[in-house]
Amino acid sequence: MGLIDFPVAEYEARLARAHDTMAASELDALFFTSEAEMRYFSGFRTLFWHSPTRPWFLIIPRGGKPIAIFPEIGAALMRGSWLDDIRTWPSPHATDDGVSLLLEALGGATRIGMLMGRESSLRMPLLDFERLRDGLTASAFVDASALVQSLRMVKSPAEIEKIAAICDITSNSFDNAARLFHQGQTLAEAFRAFKIDLLTQGADDVPYLVGGAEQGGYGDVISPPNQEPLRPGDVLMLDTGATLDGYFCDFDRNFAFGHACDAARAAYETLYRATEAALRAARPGLTCSDLYRVMADVIAQGGSDVGRFGHGLGLQLTEPPSLISFDETALKPGMVITLEPSMTVEAGKIMVHEENLVIREDGAELLSRRAPPELPIL
Amino acid sequence: MGLIDFPVAEYEARLARAHDTMAASELDALFFTSEAEMRYFSGFRTLFWHSPTRPWFLIIPRGGKPIAIFPEIGAALMRGSWLDDIRTWPSPHATDDGVSLLLEALGGATRIGMLMGRESSLRMPLLDFERLRDGLTASAFVDASALVQSLRMVKSPAEIEKIAAICDITSNSFDNAARLFHQGQTLAEAFRAFKIDLLTQGADDVPYLVGGAEQGGYGDVISPPNQEPLRPGDVLMLDTGATLDGYFCDFDRNFAFGHACDAARAAYETLYRATEAALRAARPGLTCSDLYRVMADVIAQGGSDVGRFGHGLGLQLTEPPSLISFDETALKPGMVITLEPSMTVEAGKIMVHEENLVIREDGAELLSRRAPPELPIL
Numbered sequence: 001m002g003l004i005d006f007p008v009a010e011y012e013a014r015l016a017r018a019h020d021t022m023a024a025s026e027l028d029a030l031f032f033t034s035e036a037e038m039r040y041f042s043g044f045r046t047l048f049w050h051s052p053t054r055p056w057f058l059i060i061p062r063g064g065k066p067i068a069i070f071p072e073i074g075a076a077l078m079r080g081s082w083l084d085d086i087r088t089w090p091s092p093h094a095t096d097d098g099v100s101l102l103l104e105a106l107g108g109a110t111r112i113g114m115l116m117g118r119e120s121s122l123r124m125p126l127l128d129f130e131r132l133r134d135g136l137t138a139s140a141f142v143d144a145s146a147l148v149q150s151l152r153m154v155k156s157p158a159e160i161e162k163i164a165a166i167c168d169i170t171s172n173s174f175d176n177a178a179r180l181f182h183q184g185q186t187l188a189e190a191f192r193a194f195k196i197d198l199l200t201q202g203a204d205d206v207p208y209l210v211g212g213a214e215q216g217g218y219g220d221v222i223s224p225p226n227q228e229p230l231r232p233g234d235v236l237m238l239d240t241g242a243t244l245d246g247y248f249c250d251f252d253r254n255f256a257f258g259h260a261c262d263a264a265r266a267a268y269e270t271l272y273r274a275t276e277a278a279l280r281a282a283r284p285g286l287t288c289s290d291l292y293r294v295m296a297d298v299i300a301q302g303g304s305d306v307g308r309f310g311h312g313l314g315l316q317l318t319e320p321p322s323l324i325s326f327d328e329t330a331l332k333p334g335m336v337i338t339l340e341p342s343m344t345v346e347a348g349k350i351m352v353h354e355e356n357l358v359i360r361e362d363g364a365e366l367l368s369r370r371a372p373p374e375l376p377i378l
Numbered sequence: 379m380g381l382i383d384f385p386v387a388e389y390e391a392r393l394a395r396a397h398d399t400m401a402a403s404e405l406d407a408l409f410f411t412s413e414a415e416m417r418y419f420s421g422f423r424t425l426f427w428h429s430p431t432r433p434w435f436l437i438i439p440r441g442g443k444p445i446a447i448f449p450e451i452g453a454a455l456m457r458g459s460w461l462d463d464i465r466t467w468p469s470p471h472a473t474d475d476g477v478s479l480l481l482e483a484l485g486g487a488t489r490i491g492m493l494m495g496r497e498s499s500l501r502m503p504l505l506d507f508e509r510l511r512d513g514l515t516a517s518a519f520v521d522a523s524a525l526v527q528s529l530r531m532v533k534s535p536a537e538i539e540k541i542a543a544i545c546d547i548t549s550n551s552f553d554n555a556a557r558l559f560h561q562g563q564t565l566a567e568a569f570r571a572f573k574i575d576l577l578t579q580g581a582d583d584v585p586y587l588v589g590g591a592e593q594g595g596y597g598d599v600i601s602p603p604n605q606e607p608l609r610p611g612d613v614l615m616l617d618t619g620a621t622l623d624g625y626f627c628d629f630d631r632n633f634a635f636g637h638a639c640d641a642a643r644a645a646y647e648t649l650y651r652a653t654e655a656a657l658r659a660a661r662p663g664l665t666c667s668d669l670y671r672v673m674a675d676v677i678a679q680g681g682s683d684v685g686r687f688g689h690g691l692g693l694q695l696t697e698p699p700s701l702i703s704f705d706e707t708a709l710k711p712g713m714v715i716t717l718e719p720s721m722t723v724e725a726g727k728i729m730v731h732e733e734n735l736v737i738r739e740d741g742a743e744l745l746s747r748r749a750p751p752e753l754p755i756l
Contacts, residue, residue, distance in 0.1 A: 048600035050586045050619060051696040052497045053689065073685070076598035076726075092496065092686060094704035114504075118470065119430045122500040126492075127521060143505060188582075195583075196574050204566075204602075205573075207585065208428045220454035222426035224582075224624075241428060246602075307451070308470060311431065318429040326472035348454075 004043030005245045006158050008082045011043055013156065015065065021147050022062050028109035030060040030144060031102075033123040036315045037115070040152060041066050043081045045246045048074070054091040055098055055124040059105050069101045099128050103135045112136075113144025119320060120145055149320040153312055154334040159247065160358050163314060163336050164367045166203060166244040167251070167356050171369035173197045174238075174253045178378050183232060183257050187213050187225040190236065198242050208241025208317050211252070216261040217349030221252075221342070232258030235375070237352065241317040250313045250338050251354040251368045256377050267345045268375040271353035274298040274341040275371075278310075282337075282357065282364035288327040295323070295341040310340045313356065335359040336367070382421030383623045384536050386460045389421055391534065393443065399525050400440050406487035408438040408522060409480075411501040414693045415493070418530060419444050421459045423624045426452070432469040433476055433502040437483050447479045477506050481513045490514075491522025497698060498523055527698040531690055532712040537625065538736050541692060541714050542745045544581060544622040545629070545734050549747035551575045552616075552631045556756050561610060561635050565591050565603040568614065576620050586619025586695050589630070594639040595727030599630075599720070610636030613753070615730065619695040628691045628716050629732040629746045634755050645723045646753035649731035652676035652719040653749075656688075660715075660735065660742035666705040673701070673719040688718045691734065713737045714745070 004011070018041070022030065032038055035049045038058045057069040068078050071091035078086050087101050106112060115121075122129060133141060155163070173180075173194060180193045190213075195206045211225070212218030213236040221239060230236060239252035254268060274295040281294045295309045310323035313336055321329035323337070331337075335358070342352040356367040382389070396419070400408060410416055413427045416436045435447040446456050449469035456464050465479050484490060493499075500507060511519060533541070551558075551572060558571045568591075573584045589603070590596030591614040599617060608614060617630035632646060652673040659672045673687045688701035691714055699707035701715070709715075713736070720730040734745040 045602060046600045047586050047588055047602065050694070052499065052694060053686075053696050053700070073598070074600060077601050090685070092700055092702060097496070116504040118475070118503060120503050121430065122504050125496060125498050125523075126494040126500050145503075192577050192582075196577050199570050199574050199577075204570075206583075208425050210425055220451070222424045222452060223455050224423055224425065307468065308431075316428070316430060318431050322431070322470055324470060 004081050005045060006043065010156060010158055011041065011082050014041060014151070015060070017151050018060055019063055021151065022060070022113070025113065025144070025147055027111050027113040027142070027144065028062050029106060029112045030148070031106065031112050031114045032058040034115060034121065035123070037148060039246060039315055042068060042078070042083055044068070044074070044078050046074070046077060055128070057098060057102060067105055069098055069105060097128060099131050099135070102132050106136055106139060109139050112139050112141050113147060114141055115145050115148060116143040117145030119149070152314065153320060153329070154332050155314055155336050155358070156334070159314060160334065160336060162245050162247040163249065163356070166242055166247060167249040167367040168369070169201045169203050169244065170198060170240050170242050170249045170251065172201045175369070177253070177255055177376070181230065181236060181255060181378055184229050186227045186229050188227055190230065191225040191238070194238060198240070203242040203244060205243045206240070207243060208250070209238065211236065211238040213237070214349065216264040217267070217345040217351050219348055219350070221350065221352050230257055233261065235260060235264050235351065239352070239354065246315060248313050248315070248317050249356055249368065250317050251356050252352060253371055254351065254353070254375055256375050258377065260375050260377060263345050264351065265375050267343055267351045268353070269373070270299060271341050271343060271351060272371065272373050275339045275353055275355050278339045279355070279357065279364045279366070282331060282359060284331055284333050284359060284361065286331050288321045288323050288329045288331070289325055291331070292323040292325055295339065299341055299343050301343050307342060308340070309342070310338045312337050331359045333359055333361050382459050383423060384421065388534060388536055389419065389460050392419060392529070393438070395529050396438055397441055399529065400438070400491070403491065403522070403525055405489050405491040405520070405522065406440050407484060407490045408526070409484065409490050409492045409519070410436040412493060412499065413501070415526060417624060417693055420446060420456070420461055422446070422452070422456050424452070424455060433506070435476060435480060445483055447476055447483060475506060477509050477513070480510050484514055484517060487517050490517050490519050491525060492519055493523050493526060494519070494521040495523030497527070530692065531698060531707070532710050533692055533714050533736070534712070537692060538712070538714060540623050540625040541627065541734070544620055544625060545627040545745040547579045547581050547622065548576060548618050548620050548627045548629065550579045553747070555631070555633055555754070559608065559614060559633060559756055562607050564605045564607050566605055568608065569603040569616070572616060576618070581620040581622060583621045584618070585621060586628070587616065589614065589616040591615070592727065594642040595645070595723040595729050597726055597728070599728065599730050608635055611639065613638060613642050613729065617730070617732065624693060626691050626693070626695050627734055627746065628695050629734050630730060631749055632729065632731070632753055634753050636755065638753050638755060641723050642729065643753050645721055645729045646731070647751070648677060649719050649721060649729060650749065650751050653717045653731055653733050656717045657733070657735065657742045657744070660709060660737060662709055662711050662737060662739065664709050666699045666701050666707045666709070667703055669709070670701040670703055673717065677719055677721050679721050685720060686718070687720070688716045690715050709737045711737055711739050
């Protein structure tokens with residue numbers, strides 16, 4: 001038995017928007033191999049994507065409901081979705097892992113859109129994709145990344161509700177910091193305590209938890225925890241992607257133990273002011289590069305192009321758009337984004353600060369509970 | 379600061395084996411875009427792969443140490459690895475997300491091996507890969523899936539130690555079943571309690587936990603939990619991929635509440651006998667298809683080709699080889715595999731049973747604590 005996370009009307013609305021843009025782009029079909037798009041259009045949600053063994057395919061025909069072309073092991077769960085047309089094969093297969101089913105399903109399509117651009121992957125063997133392309137002599141595969149990303153960027157009220165709920169759970173756990181984290185505890189123990197608290201507060205999963213803790217900052221922002229004990233003067237940062245019904249939050253918090261050096265406190269306050277400025281500035285019509293610039297101007301470090309200061313989130317920990325100097329996407333109501341400015345504290349030490357928000361008609365609405373204006377000391 | 383999970387000698391040994399097979403296959407370079415291979419050869423471990431924004435590349439030159447071609451955000455962590463040659467660019471980039479660095483690094487290679495076959499993905503934008511291929515006019519990209527998979531299949535003693543440790547932790551948590559699971563609890567609550575216990579017992583993460591609970595069996599084996607309360611006669615199955623230092627266990631356990639129907643008890647015992655037969659049969663030289671057949675003969679259901687009855691595991695939840703009718707891989711000492719027979723209990727109801735083991739010179743050594751011979755009743 002399967003279950004889908006939204007009423008069928010939600011998926012119908014997503015499909016209708018896809019059909020509109022497909023017609024405008026003269027696409028006969030959209031072809032997906034990736035988890036996020038498959039879940040977005042079908043409701044099919046499983047952690048089984050951790051197994052790389054089998055490819056999974058979804059096709060959206062122009063004007064039609066999505067067609068799932070699925071390994072048999074996923075068929076029972078997919079039958080709980082809102083789709084009618086589910087075609088299966090016994091996978092892994094000795095010679096034909098879904099390719100002949102794809103050839104049949106895509107045979108009539110002249111222009112087939114798929115994800116080929118920025119932020120995309122091909123989640124099927126390249127040799128099988130080449131076999132498919134060679135077999136469809138009358139078809140052209142064209143890049144539909146921008147089209148699909150623009151659909152997914154704007155969240156529905158039901159999606160925003162789920163992201164808001166997981167942001168709230170994670171805010172609750174961060175509020176427990178003084179109980180969860182203490183000097184002498186190893187960083188790995190701090191991570192473990194935080195994950196357990198997130199689950200206890202109601203998170204389904206904590207797929208992403210990274211961070212660091214060093215004197216007056218940290219060396220990077222993507223590390224797993226080490227076994228070093230937390231010491232006075234350490235600044236602990238936990239960047240958290242917890243999920244509820246498969247939707248992510250993505251924000252971090254900083255804490256110092258005992259005391260914090262002036263440089264760390266100053267960096268924290270600069271980052272706070274940068275996010276404060278962005279929260280005031282964010283509104284429909286402003287471009288992502290503009291919003292990036294608002295934060296970069298406060299930080300006033302490293303000139304231009306010092307990185308990415310935020311991004312979309314939802315089904316994935318990070319999604320388009322990017323708050324970066326060259327992303328000219330205009331903000332729209334319903335977009336859920338992070339503000340994530342970072343700066344150098346001293347050579348080899350950085351700090352980051354992150355909040356999650358949704359763009360409303362009249363500006364930004366925070367989804368994460370706002371970080372305090374000064375670096376908290378535990 | 380970075381950290382790697384093994385002494386440098388471990389990575390040197392992996393590289394030496396890669397160099398040997400590259401020479402035998404006349405490959406000038408291996409080119410990777412995927413997490414598992416990057417971690418295997420470099421030691422670079424992060425959960426940041428959850429963000430699809432940036433591509434990451436690793437090149438193994440014939441006879442040389444791996445070259446990391448990495449977004450700047452990963453450079454600090456990679457510098458803690460054993461690699462010397464780390465080339466970075468500011469990613470995301472407006473026009474060139476690593477492609478020109480790849481062109482430069484791969485320019486002299488005539489035959490470049492990469493993962494194109496079974497179980498592989500291309501984790502970079504297809505358009506960028508085409509740009510790369512078009513730019514390397516004197517190079518051919520050839521499929522090196524079998525070569526790379528054959529290297530990774532055989533685990534070192536240090537790898538086996540990590541897998542054994544996470545199997546032990548998960549066995550401890552399954553031993554707590556009577557305390558963790560009870561009638562009236564929702565399936566989602568049971569999952570949450572189990573994850574918290576796994577973390578408490580010492581797991582770093584629980585990236586994979588799926589299962590089901592229905593009367594006398596379950597409909598599929600890849601579902602997330604629902605909100606239904608556990609009832610008398612339900613058979614609960616939890617399939618668990620917990621991790622330690624990035625290494626997976628992957629096994630399941632079944633429990634009935636109050637009582638179990640005859641069909642479920644009989645299916646459990648058949649599956650137990652199938653794994654028992656496979657544990658006795660598994661030894662170096664036996665092929666995966668032979669080991670599959672040993673289990674299929676006990677189950678004697680559905681004729682041949684009823685699915686996959688096990689697989690490799692390690693850095694990934696599932697890895698080659700497959701215990702399936704057409705996989706002629708011969709077992710070797712050091713291979714870590716699952717036995718995972720499944721069968722139909724009645725229409726729409728199945729059961730599965732799974733153990734983890736390592737192949738030794740003289741046969742199979744269990745890594746999971748053996749399931750009881752009869753379906754446990756809670």
